[in-house]
Amino acid sequence: MSKSISYFISGLLLGGLLATLGFVLFVRTLDSGESGNAQTVLKLGHGLDTGHPVHKAMELMKTRLEELSSGQISIDIYPGAVLGSETQCIEQLQNGSLAMTKTSAATMENFIPQMAVFSLPYIFRDENHYWKVINGEIGQELLAQGEEKLLRGLCYYDAGSRNFYSKSRPIKKPDDLKGMKIRVMNSSTAIDMVKAMGGSPTPIAWGELYSALAQGTVDGAENNLPSFTTNKHYEVCKHFTLNGHTRVPDILMMSAKVWNKLDPQVRDWLLIAARESSDFQRELWQQETAIALEKAESEGVTIYEVDTEAFAAKVKPMLQNIGNSDVRKLAKKIKAINE
Incomplete structure (x- = not known):
C-alpha cells in the first residue's frame, strides 16, 4: 500500500474519531x-x-x-x-x-x-x-x-422574586435609584428595567459581584433573598427592598x-x-x-416593604413598547391568564 493511501485512510479514521468525540x-x-x-x-x-x-x-x-x-x-x-x-x-x-x-x-x-x-x-x-x-x-x-x-x-x-439591595442608602421608591450603579444580569430587558426606574445598570458576572460591591464598582444589585445571604452580600449591603420587580x-x-x-x-x-x-x-x-430572611435580619440588614405600584408605574411605558413582537404577544397572553 502506498504512503499516500495509508495517510488517506488514517485521515478518515481520525475524522471519525473527532466526529464522535463530542458524544x-x-x-x-x-x-x-x-x-x-x-x-x-x-x-x-x-x-x-x-x-x-x-x-x-x-x-x-x-x-x-x-x-x-x-x-x-x-x-x-x-x-x-x-x-x-x-x-x-x-x-x-x-x-x-x-x-x-x-x-x-x-x-x-x-x-x-x-x-x-x-x-x-x-x-x-x-x-x-x-x-x-x-x-x-x-x-x-x-x-x-x-x-x-x-x-x-x-x-x-x-428562583423567587428579584429585589433591590444596596450599600449606602435604602431604595424605598424609584427615585432613590437615581445616581446608583446597580448590578444586573447580562440581559437587555434587565438593563432597560433599571434605566426606566432611574438607575444605572451595570452587567457584572455573578461570581465577581461581591468584590464589585466591596470595592464600590457598583452601589447595589438585585436578586432573591437566598442568593443574597448564601453569597454573604449582607456583609457589604445592609439595605434590602422587597419590591419584587421580576420572577x-x-x-x-x-x-x-x-x-x-x-x-x-x-x-x-x-x-x-x-x-x-x-x-x-x-x-x-x-x-x-x-431562613434567608431571618439570616439577613440577624446580620443587621434592614428589610423594607414598599409600595410596588410606584415601581410598576415607572416601567409601564417599557411594557407598552416591547420591541420583539413574539415577546409582546406572550406578555399579552400572560396578562390575560386568570388565577
Missing part, C-alpha cells in the same frame, strides 16, 4: 459490575454551590433517574462553575460536550429571545399567577423554543444533540426525574427564603 465528552459508559450491563452517565454542570436548593434537587433527579432506569442511567453533577460560567455551559450544550446545565431564563434571552418575557418587570400579578404560567401551555412551549439552537428545556426551578425562573437545559441520541424510554425517565426535582426544589426554595 464521548458528555457521556461515559461504565461496567456496572457482575451483571455485565453498561451504565450511561450524563454530565451536568452548573455554577451553584452544593447547599443550594437547585443542586439538592439535581441530586434527587440523579437518584430518581437511577431508580427509574434500574441503574442503567445516571448523572455526574459538577457544581461551583468548575465546567464554566452559565454562558460557557450553554455553549457546551450546543456543541454536545455537556449534557445538561442550570441557567437563568434571563441568560437564555441571548439564545432564545422569547425568554425575555420572564424578565419583564411586574408581568406576573403574584406567585400563583407565575406558577400557573410556567406550568401551563406558555411555559412548556418556551422550554421547546431552543431546538433550533440545539437546546432543550426539561423543567423550571424556582425569573431557573431552567434545566439539555443539549439537543445529546437528547436526540437517547432512547425514547430514557427520555421519558429523564423527564419524570426532572419534573419531580422541580416540585422538590420549589418546596426547598420556600423554606430557604424564610
Whole structure:
C-alpha cells in the first residue's frame, strides 16, 4: 500500500474519531459490575454551590433517574462553575460536550429571545399567577423554543422574586435609584428595567459581584433573598427592598444533540426525574427564603416593604413598547391568564 493511501485512510479514521468525540465528552459508559450491563452517565454542570436548593434537587433527579432506569442511567453533577460560567455551559450544550446545565431564563434571552418575557418587570400579578404560567401551555412551549439552537428545556426551578439591595442608602421608591450603579444580569430587558426606574445598570458576572460591591464598582444589585445571604452580600449591603420587580425562573437545559441520541424510554425517565426535582426544589426554595430572611435580619440588614405600584408605574411605558413582537404577544397572553 502506498504512503499516500495509508495517510488517506488514517485521515478518515481520525475524522471519525473527532466526529464522535463530542458524544464521548458528555457521556461515559461504565461496567456496572457482575451483571455485565453498561451504565450511561450524563454530565451536568452548573455554577451553584452544593447547599443550594437547585443542586439538592439535581441530586434527587440523579437518584430518581437511577431508580427509574434500574441503574442503567445516571448523572455526574459538577457544581461551583468548575465546567464554566452559565454562558460557557450553554455553549457546551450546543456543541454536545455537556449534557445538561442550570441557567437563568434571563441568560437564555441571548439564545432564545422569547425568554425575555420572564424578565419583564411586574408581568406576573403574584406567585400563583407565575406558577400557573410556567406550568401551563406558555411555559412548556418556551422550554421547546431552543431546538433550533440545539437546546432543550426539561423543567423550571424556582428562583423567587428579584429585589433591590444596596450599600449606602435604602431604595424605598424609584427615585432613590437615581445616581446608583446597580448590578444586573447580562440581559437587555434587565438593563432597560433599571434605566426606566432611574438607575444605572451595570452587567457584572455573578461570581465577581461581591468584590464589585466591596470595592464600590457598583452601589447595589438585585436578586432573591437566598442568593443574597448564601453569597454573604449582607456583609457589604445592609439595605434590602422587597419590591419584587421580576420572577425569573431557573431552567434545566439539555443539549439537543445529546437528547436526540437517547432512547425514547430514557427520555421519558429523564423527564419524570426532572419534573419531580422541580416540585422538590420549589418546596426547598420556600423554606430557604424564610431562613434567608431571618439570616439577613440577624446580620443587621434592614428589610423594607414598599409600595410596588410606584415601581410598576415607572416601567409601564417599557411594557407598552416591547420591541420583539413574539415577546409582546406572550406578555399579552400572560396578562390575560386568570388565577
